[in-house]
Amino acid sequence: AAGIPKKLAPTIGVSVDHRRKNRSLEGLQSNVQRLKTYKAKLVVFPRRARKFKAGDSAPEELATATQVQGPYMPIAPERPTVELVKVTQDMKSFKAYDKLRIERVNERHFGARMKKAAEAEKEEKK
Structure with missing residues (x-):
């Protein structure tokens, strides 16, 4: 749904579990959005410096790329709001x-x- 092939996903740091099912549309949409954001921020270096392939980042991007230290794009669970009522x-x-x-x-x-x-x-x- 996010447009990342199953074979490519593990090579760019996305884990794939074939047993998993998305039980809700909201969860699926949030996962797709998260993966698309991740893919947009991702800088893929070519395996060989002189031979670029499809999917590799542009040379300008490679020059400015820095490695991220620490947690990257942590998932913050949404807390449901609780409405307090008087006990009758x-x-x-x-x-x-x-x-x-x-x-x-x-x-x-x-x-x-x-x-x-x-x-x-x-x-x-x-």
Whole structure:
């Protein structure tokens, strides 16, 4: 998605994991943007000084290039904003576990209750 071939990626310092899946569109877009920024800042020196290949940086760029010391483009995770609310009496009296148990029971007996209601309706019609 970022336009970096799988074979080229490890040679320029981008790790490739074929097992990885992007689970969200936002994550994919942020990764693509990060890789494009990285590739734009990257200076690729030719293997042989006199023979330039496609993908190598221009000689002017090579002359001004300096090696980066320390962490380069660290990933800063976005912290979700938390909205504080006042705790109400309803919130205090709410029993989450009891609610989950009741909903689980309702789900389990749903079919039987529908069948029983249909039979009762059938009996009323007679």
